[in-house]
Amino acid sequence: MSYNISMxxxxxxxxxxxxxxxxxxxxxxxxxxxVSAASISDWTNGNIQPTAESxxxxxxxxxxxxxxxxxLKDEI
Numbered sequence: 001m002s003y004n005i006s007m008x009x010x011x012x013x014x015x016x017x018x019x020x021x022x023x024x025x026x027x028x029x030x031x032x033x034x035v036s037a038a039s040i041s042d043w044t045n046g047n048i049q050p051t052a053e054s055x056x057x058x059x060x061x062x063x064x065x066x067x068x069x070x071x072l073k074d075e076i
Contacts, residue, residue, distance in 0.1 A: 010071040012046035018064060018076070019044070032061045 019029050019040075030040040034057055042048040050058070059066050067073040 009046055011049065011069055012044055014069050014071070015040075015058075016044045018062070018069075022062070033057050034061075 019026060022029065026040045026044065027037045030037040033040075033054070035054060039048070039050070039054070043050050043054075055066050055069060058064065058069065064076050065073060068076045
């Protein structure tokens with residue numbers, strides 16, 4: 001079975017999964033990244049895509065691969 005998942009949806013899915021794995025709230029995640037909780041909510045709901053700068057901030061704050069978030073790699 002093949003699923004057609006867009007990059008936007010994949011990023012939202014992976015970001016949600018990562019936040020759950022960290023076992024922290026989206027508000028705490030936002031605080032550590034330096035963005036608003038509303039931004040995290042929009043990103044994880046797939047409403048808005050994070051900017052390249054925001055993806056960079058997430059990766060630096062949590063030592064996660066941008067390639068993973070963008071769906072280019074399957075490992076964090």
